[in-house]
Amino acid sequence: MAMADHRNDKPGRPAPRERRGWLSRIAPGVRNFAKRDTPENLWVKCPDTGEMLYRPDLEAALWVTPSGHHMRIGAKIRLDGTFDEARYERLATPSVVEDPLGFPDDRSYGDRLKAARKATGEQDAMAVAFGRIVGQPAVVIVQDFAFMGGSLGMAAGETFIMAAKEAVKRQVPLVIFTAAGGARMQEGTLALMQMARTTLALNEVKSAGLPYVVVMTDPTTGGVTASYAMLGDVHLAEPNATIGFSGRRVIEQTIRETLPQGFQRSEFLVEHGMIDQVVKRADIPEKLSSILKTLMMGRERLSAA
Structure with a gap:
């Protein structure tokens, strides 16, 4: 005969109550949501x-x-929010040799690339698309800071050059949203070379009489600032974005002075003539469309003639 369990029958010990969440206690009939x-x-x-x-x-x-x-966003969100009705043509990015230097690290460069690709869904730090921005056609480059700090390496350099050539081929403006910590250290001098290569690619865009507009987002620093981020016909920036070459602490230690409040922020740089205008994210498509339409007016008249 099985022995009954009378552990809860002792005097003074109440019978166990059914465990219920707070929501079912104050609103009977409403189920509790499991964590999953x-x-x-x-x-x-x-x-x-x-x-x-x-x-x-x-x-x-x-x-x-x-x-x-303005929180940092990835390439897809940026492109969706820039082009009309989130409709655009993604352009395939060029392939390059990975880990050309066999960079020694506690974690291989190849593994870092795989992790960044899995996290962002992108092949590298730059994505390119063609579409219309409030009616104005343009080739748009987006740098994703989530991909190894948006660092400029061989893949990003080749992608930028491809985008520049595509803009010339389609006879449309080139727009870039920058976000980077600088050159990619795992590629050494090969990464630094991209500063010169992207500059030469921009010469082709400008020789074709096409506008190049830069929208700086947080952060835009290092070799990117020292190259294509500062070569635009017009420079816009999102509010309170960090923009500069070296970091604040490095500069203060070098010059042994305390920098002004808000130094290297987009609002400070507008006041000192380094960029043209700070624009809220929601207003960027309209602003870009207006700028591109204005800059292309002369070209349209020449084509008509």
Whole structure:
């Protein structure tokens, strides 16, 4: 005969209660959601205020927080938000030799590339597409800081050159959204060479009489700032973006002086003539369209003649 369990029959010890979540206690009939029912990334923390933001609301706001902080975004989100109705033609990026120097590290360069590709869904730090920005055709390059800090290497250099040639071929303006920490150290001098190569590619765009417009996003630094990021016909920037060559701490240690408040931020650079205008993310397509239309007017008259 089986022995009954009377451990909860002792005086003074209540029978076990059914465990219920707080929601079922205050609203009977409403089921509790298991942890697996709620995405782990449903809430995003605002970098400025620490406030937890509902992800769908943040996506609808183009990843700009209520405090006005422009969060970093990837290539697809940028392209979707730039081109009319998120319709555009993605252009295939060129292939290059990977790890040409056999760079020694605690983690192989190849493994770092694989991890970056898996995380971003992109082949390298630059993506290129062709489409219309509020009616104006353009070839657009986007640098993704999430891909190894948006670093400029051989693949990014070849992609930039391809985009420049494509703009000349299609006779349309070239636009770039920059975001980078500088040249890719795993490629050494080969990465630094891309600064000169991209500059030469831009000469072809300008020789063809086509506009080149730069939109600097957070952060745009290092060799990228020292090359194609500062060679535009017009320079725009998102609010409070970090833009410069060396970091603030390095500069202060070198010159042994304290830099002004807001140094290397886009608003500071507008005041000092380094960039033309700070534009909120939601307003960038309209602003770009207006600029491109204006810069192409002379060319249209020449074509008509």
